[in-house]
Amino acid sequence: MAIFVVYTFIGLVIGVLSFVAMPATRQVGLWGSVLLGMAGGTLGGLIGSAIAPTHMLASLSPMGIVLAVVGALLFSVGTMLVTRNRPVT
Secondary structure (H helix, E strand, O other): HHHHHHHHHHHHHHHHHHHHHHHHHEEEEEOHHHHHHHHHHHHHHHHHHOOOOOOOOOOOOHHHHHHHHHHHHHHHHHHHHHHHHOOOO
């Protein structure tokens, strides 16, 4: 259970950083960016832990951490690409 918290926290940090760094994510808002980061971090971390050859899902793996960061960034950048051409009302 603690592994979910770690990956979710990594995603939370990436979500906040993406909100600050990329102006296009402001259309989603701070909480939207945080939730997208948390979802990407959790999903990426679990995938990384599952494919790491020497680790199990119950332990924190370097591959899981890397994929948590990559997953959170992909969710944030993907949202930016999808919402960039929409006018702000």
